Amino acid sequence: xxxxxxxxxxxxxxxxxxxxxxxxxxxxxxxxxxxxxxxxxxxxxxxxxxxxxxxxxxxxxxxxxxxxxxxxxxxxxxxxxxxxxxxxxxxxxxxxxxxxxxxxxxxxxxxxxxxxxxxxxxxxxxxxxxxxxxxxxxxxxxxxxxxxxxxxxxxxxxxxxxxxxxxxxxxxxxxxxxxxxxxxxxxxxxxxxxxxxxxxxxxxxxxxxxxxxxxxxxxxxxxxxxxxxxxxxxxxxxxxxxxxxxxxxxxxxxxxxxxxxxxxxxxxxxxxxxxxxxxxxxxxxxxxxxxxxx
Amino acid sequence: xxxxxxxxxxxxxxxxxxxxxxxxxxxxxxxxxxxxxxxxxxxxxxxxxxxxxxxxxxxxxxxxxxxxxxxxxxxxxxxxxxxxxxxxxxxxxxxxxxxxxxxxxxxxxxxxxxxxxxxxxxxxxxxxxxxxxxxxxxxxxxxxxxxxxxxxxxxxxxxxxxxxxxxxxxxxxxxxxxxxxxxxxxxxxxxxxxxxxxxxxxxxxxxxxxxxxxxxxxxxxxxxxxxxxxxxxxxxxxxxxxxxxxxxxxxxxxxxxxxxxxxxxxxxxxxxxxxxxxxxxxxxxxxxxxxxxxxxxxxxxxxxxxxxxxxxxxxxxxxxxxxxxxxxxxxxxxxxxxxxxxxxxxxxxxxxxxxxxxxxxxxxxxxxxxxxxxxxxxx
Numbered sequence: 088x089x090x091x092x093x094x095x096x097x098x099x100x101x102x103x104x105x106x107x108x109x110x111x112x113x114x115x116x117x118x119x120x121x122x123x124x125x126x127x128x129x130x131x132x133x134x135x136x137x138x139x140x141x142x143x144x145x146x147x148x149x150x151x152x153x154x155x156x157x158x159x160x161x162x163x164x165x166x167x168x169x170x171x172x173x174x175x176x177x178x179x180x181x182x183x184x185x186x187x188x189x190x191x192x193x194x195x196x197x198x199x200x201x202x203x204x205x206x207x208x209x210x211x212x213x214x215x216x217x218x219x220x221x222x223x224x225x226x227x228x229x230x231x232x233x234x235x236x237x238x239x240x241x242x243x244x245x246x247x248x249x250x251x252x253x254x255x256x257x258x259x260x261x262x263x264x265x266x267x268x269x270x271x272x273x274x275x276x277x278x279x280x281x282x283x284x285x286x287x288x289x290x291x292x293x294x295x296x297x298x299x300x301x302x303x304x305x306x307x308x309x310x311x312x313x314x315x316x317x318x319x320x321x322x323x324x325x326x327x328x329x330x331x332x333x334x335x336x337x338x339x340x341x342x343x344x345x346x347x348x349x350x351x352x353x354x355x356x357x358x359x360x361x362x363x364x365x366x367x368x369x370x371x372x373x374x375x376x377x378x379x380x381x
Numbered sequence: 382x383x384x385x386x387x388x389x390x391x392x393x394x395x396x397x398x399x400x401x402x403x404x405x406x407x408x409x410x411x412x413x414x415x416x417x418x419x420x421x422x423x424x425x426x427x428x429x430x431x432x433x434x435x436x437x438x439x440x441x442x443x444x445x446x447x448x449x450x451x452x453x454x455x456x457x458x459x460x461x462x463x464x465x466x467x468x469x470x471x472x473x474x475x476x477x478x479x480x481x482x483x484x485x486x487x488x489x490x491x492x493x494x495x496x497x498x499x500x501x502x503x504x505x506x507x508x509x510x511x512x513x514x515x516x517x518x519x520x521x522x523x524x525x526x527x528x529x530x531x532x533x534x535x536x537x538x539x540x541x542x543x544x545x546x547x548x549x550x551x552x553x554x555x556x557x558x559x560x561x562x563x564x565x566x567x568x569x570x571x572x573x574x575x576x577x578x579x580x581x582x583x584x585x586x587x588x589x590x591x592x593x594x595x596x597x598x599x600x601x602x603x604x605x606x607x608x609x610x611x612x613x614x615x616x617x618x619x620x621x622x623x624x625x626x627x628x629x630x631x632x633x634x635x636x637x638x639x640x641x642x643x644x645x646x647x648x649x650x651x652x653x654x655x656x657x658x659x660x661x662x663x664x665x666x667x668x669x670x671x672x673x674x675x676x677x678x679x680x681x682x683x684x685x686x687x688x689x690x691x692x693x694x695x696x697x698x699x700x701x702x703x704x705x706x707x708x709x710x711x712x713x714x715x716x717x718x719x720x721x722x723x724x725x726x727x728x729x730x731x732x733x734x735x736x737x738x739x740x741x742x743x744x745x746x747x748x749x750x751x752x753x754x755x756x757x758x759x760x
Contacts, residue, residue, distance in 0.1 A: 107667075110697075163597055188565055188595035189487055193524035196492045224666070226696035226727060241642020242666065243694050246726075247747065250694070267641060268594075269489050296642055299489045323645035326630075326652040327661075334626040334641025334663040336594055337489075342507060364653065365646055366748050 089261050090236075090281040090288075091179050091205065092155060094219040099147055099177060100125045100138075101168045102159035107183070109135045111159070111224050118227045120220045123153050126171075144175045157213065157222045158182045165209065166191035173204045181222045182208035182266070186336070192270035199272060206272025210335065211264035212242040225249075225262070233258015234287060235372055238278045239294035240267055240301070240337070244323060248294060248365050255369035260287040265301070267335030275305035279314060290317045290376050292368055293359070297324030298338045298345040306353035317375035320354050321362045322347045382591045382606040383430040387470045389589035392564065398556045399583040403472030412453035415471040416446040425452045428468040429461050430611050437461040442474060464611030475583055480573035481540060482506050483554060485561050487568070487592075488521065494561065496520040496528075496554065498536050502573035528558040546580055553582050565595030616660075620679045624672065625662055627679070632657025634758045635680035635689035635718065637673075639664050639698050647692045650747065656755035659686045667697040673706025674713075681710075681718045690754040692747060693724040700724050700732025708739055719757060723750035
């Protein structure tokens with residue numbers, strides 16, 4: 088199985104009866120994701136796209152086993168939904184929800200760490216193993232199976248870049264959004280650690296943006312551990328003014344921290360090829376992998 | 382969302398956090414009256430949301446009420462980093478034996494809150510951190526347990542205090558932490574906390590930034606967060622009220638897209654080709670025709686905008702909805718600025734035929750759209 092999720096992964100959807108939850112449950116099922124149950128408090132006994140709905144994660148698991156969870160629960164209730172998934176041993180927990188207060192996200196991450204649970208997100212498009220399964224909201228047709236991993240802080244920009252890779256005949260092993268919030272579960276370094284050993288991945292495309300230091304940390308990790316696979320990157324927000332939140336809660340330059348220029352500099356120093364424009368990534372990736380060269 | 386110093390202090394006082402005696406004034410005479418009532422020496426401080434007011438002349442001392450009136454009238458006329466001063470805080474001047482820096486920050490890398498403290502308070506703490514990193518005390522807080530009394534004591538101890546002073550500084554820090562919990566503080570910072578000649582502590586300055594994502598549980602601040610201020614331009618306020626992620630920039634090419642990363646990348650692209658973006662506008666995932674129409678109306682309403690570039694990569698969003706939104710604007714208020722549209726993805730053909738039948742053309746590639754927008758905008 089590729090990193091985190093594959094064809095066999097059995098999935099519970101938390102918040103399955105909501106607009107987003109029900110819509111994407113259908114799309115995920117169509118893509119091939121094995122969704123075994125849904126959870127919405129007070130809606131137990133109903134069905135969404137034929138999938139049985141339960142009031143709690145525990146009762147869903149009594150009816151049938153599952154491995155992972157995708158959370159669509161609104162921000163105000165997302166902390167407890169995540170803890171419920173963690174308590175029940177679901178892993179990974181993919182949190183699509185946007186707008187979770189940072190304090191709640193910190194509690195989720197600390198609780199997940201204690202329980203050895205991997206959290207993807209929040210504010211993520213999710214994770215997809217092309218051709219096998221997707222736990223998230225990304226449009227399936229932007230992706231194709233292959234050996235390049237895409238790790239990103241953004242949603243549509245990931246689709247944009249993955250679609251251009253797909254268009255150029257470069258398939259992907261895993262595409263994962265770490266999330267656009269200041270506090271996320273997995274960060275770039277965590278994912279790079281998994282990809283390092285992943286036999287399905289030959290190279291990595293990293294899509295970062297302004298704010299925080301996840302890209303700088305990734306650069307240090309790549310340099311200090313001599314990361315064995317080529318990495319190409321794109322950083323969004325070069326023209327962003329300081330002190331303004333650019334859509335994502337985490338995309339903000341504070342003081343002198345979090346600028347695109349520093350991130351690009353650190354990544355370049357670590358030997359990462361940084362694209363000027365997103366459409367450059369297929370070319371850079373092709374040049375990095377001998378098998379892909381024409 | 383940033384609070385003014387006087388607002389943060391009023392919340393702090395309710396939690397028993399010591400602050401200097403004082404009052405808020407919007408006119409020189411009010412300020413004079415406050416001084417008269419308190420007596421002694423006072424400090425008059427501009428109430429602004431931007432940092433760096435002292436350097437801009439926004440903080441002045443006065444020993445007589447008449448002086449306070451004059452200083453206030455000077456400060457009320459100031460514009461500090463683009464923000465007009467509308468109010469001042471008149472406070473009793475505390476004689477400082479020592480100035481301490483205390484803050485509770487969001488520590489993104491460690492996924493927790495961290496206390497940063499230093500006995501080199503009162504000055505630019507970033508500078509202290511650069512030049513004397515050993516002068517900064519750091520204490521990470523466990524998100525589940527929060528700040529425990531010994532976390533607070535440990536900080537006070539490292540700042541060099543002992544006995545009752547150690548306990549009272551730890552108590553002040555614990556209360557600042559409570560403030561951050563109750564109001565979801567993205568930042569709580571007092572620079573300085575003053576140690577008075579008598580050995581007591583008081584928060585001479587206080588900043589509180591509320592996590593925007595927590596506003597749903599702070600209804601008292603919701604409306605305020607969208608009001609125009611030095612932080613939010615009138616156009617931003619209008620856009621946010623209508624559910625758009627919107628940031629005003631300085632150029633003349635309006636930008637609309639779906640997804641924060643894609644919009645940022647579009648802005649970068651335009652800049653790269655020599656253009657100057659006028660705004661960041663994200664209609665979000667799954668936007669319907671109305672949201673697109675709202676975005677276009679708002680972006681084209683800006684006088685500065687000469688052209689609007691729309692970049693849609695439809696996944697959950699549908700191209701036909703986007704197209705309907707554009708046509709709606711055309712029919713209702715009219716397309717007031719030239720459009721460059723890049724639109725691909727879900728229901729692409731339906732969307733394009735809707736636009737084509739209105740004589741609006743659509744591009745495939747993001748680069749192409751960026752170039753064309755810059756060329757057309759310059760013409």
